[in-house]
Amino acid sequence: CGVFGVVGVTDASNFVALGLHALQHRGQEAGGIVTHAPETGFNQQRRMGLVRDNFTSSSMMETLPGTIGIGHVRYSTAGSKGQTAMRDVQPFFGEFSMGGAAIAHNGNITNALSLRRELIERGSIFQSSSDSECIIHLMARSMGRTIPDRMEEALRKVEGAFSIVAMTRTKLIGCRDPLGVRPLVLGKIGDGWALASETCALDIIGAEFVREIKPGEMVVITEKGVSSHYPFRPARSRFCIFEHVYFSRPDSIQGGRSVYETRENIGRELAKEAPVEADLVCPVPDSGTPAAIGYSLQSGIPYAMGIIRNQYMGRTFIEPTESIRNMGVRLKLNVNRALIKGKRVILVDDSVVRGTTSRKIKEMILDAGAAEVHFRIASPPTAWPCFYGVDTPQREKLLAATMSEEEMRAHLGVDSLKFISLDGLYRAVGEAEGRDPKAPAYCDACFSGEYPVAPSDMIEQGFEA
Ligand code: SF4
Ligand code: MG
Numbered sequence: 001c002g003v004f005g006v007v008g009v010t011d012a013s014n015f016v017a018l019g020l021h022a023l024q025h026r027g028q029e030a031g032g033i034v035t036h037a038p039e040t041g042f043n044q045q046r047r048m049g050l051v052r053d054n055f056t057s058s059s060m061m062e063t064l065p066g067t068i069g070i071g072h073v074r075y076s077t078a079g080s081k082g083q084t085a086m087r088d089v090q091p092f093f094g095e096f097s098m099g100g101a102a103i104a105h106n107g108n109i110t111n112a113l114s115l116r117r118e119l120i121e122r123g124s125i126f127q128s129s130s131d132s133e134c135i136i137h138l139m140a141r142s143m144g145r146t147i148p149d150r151m152e153e154a155l156r157k158v159e160g161a162f163s164i165v166a167m168t169r170t171k172l173i174g175c176r177d178p179l180g181v182r183p184l185v186l187g188k189i190g191d192g193w194a195l196a197s198e199t200c201a202l203d204i205i206g207a208e209f210v211r212e213i214k215p216g217e218m219v220v221i222t223e224k225g226v227s228s229h230y231p232f233r234p235a236r237s238r239f240c241i242f243e244h245v246y247f248s249r250p251d252s253i254q255g256g257r258s259v260y261e262t263r264e265n266i267g268r269e270l271a272k273e274a275p276v277e278a279d280l281v282c283p284v285p286d287s288g289t290p291a292a293i294g295y296s297l298q299s300g301i302p303y304a305m306g307i308i309r310n311q312y313m314g315r316t317f318i319e320p321t322e323s324i325r326n327m328g329v330r331l332k333l334n335v336n337r338a339l340i341k342g343k344r345v346i347l348v349d350d351s352v353v354r355g356t357t358s359r360k361i362k363e364m365i366l367d368a369g370a371a372e373v374h375f376r377i378a379s380p381p382t383a384w385p386c387f388y389g390v391d392t393p394q395r396e397k398l399l400a401a402t403m404s405e406e407e408m409r410a411h412l413g414v415d416s417l418k419f420i421s422l423d424g425l426y427r428a429v430g431e432a433e434g435r436d437p438k439a440p441a442y443c444d445a446c447f448s449g450e451y452p453v454a455p456s457d458m459i460e461q462g463f464e465a
Contacts, residue, residue: 180215267294
């Protein structure tokens, strides 16, 4: 998911809509905006679908007046299975004795089920199936005197990954979990301030990137300035390494690093680790593009657009059912036949999850008359599900959970298949020594199976890490 907030600007809702539009790659199922104006109180709109289809008309934006606002773009993850229902669309809103508050959450709460059970036993009435709603109920039960105090208390009971943007009538609040698994950045715009999942959302509104919110930090922002709090026990940060591989936009800066440059580095590492003789390096667009450029630069094999993407389709993995997902690849990608015929082609993609995309693409490339197809993947085999806010399927559906690399190669029917090593990936994100097995600098659980926060709800349901 993507979160965005702004305070101290006229027509906050327009800024929020633009910010969410820049974060649309983080979630396309639904979106919502909450603002506050003294004359109207809190204003709230939630819709299924894309930001540009819902939050552009003047009739819509007029319903969202105010100089403070937050928003959320959603896709459903491990915690809340299946298609988004209207009642699960964020931001969530609660009325407390000291006033209202809205909250938007990116990540996944790993003890949400046990929290929910406890809260329901003690009288909370849940409106949604979302893990994020726990936070509002925990805040309602808190005896804290201010909303930020209540939020601190609530978040100390929550486990897992959370980057949160929240608001009261006058305050914009941001918080990252102690490990900083999901991103959150601070920007300055005129006399106002912005919070966003990624810097690309600051760029779109012309805000200056100030800094990242630190892991475990809570910021409370008013028109007067930013105050920092550290509600949690300090911990070593474990930013999601998959943000660098796939999830973040390449024009964003994460962890002080250009995501694009990191991806190009991954491609270079791949070329060093897994060279092969071929005529062309082609990306599986768009997610494989920077890594393919890196592979080409390192190997000296020409880069070419062997697959052309229809720009008007969403990301395939967002589609909820297997049959639509199968069709999706063809609707979205087509082979550049004239270029491919008779060539030995290296295809670079960011990840193999179910293997659906790679299989279809291999068929299309061979149909077009390619002489050889070599897959190079810019992440290690995805063998474990993510419980921290990225939508990987159950373990059984992950190709790498049940097959060896050679079995995957045979299953995909390609001439060769290589994944970057975990050490190679760490080198590409700037860890010269590779992955420190005693204290890894990132979360890499979907590749290593080492979960930095025990996924306690899942363990309760029989998951074995
Ligand atoms: Fe990111 Fe993978 Fe960790 Fe999930 S499990 S937070 S996708 S690195
Ligand atoms: Mg892709």
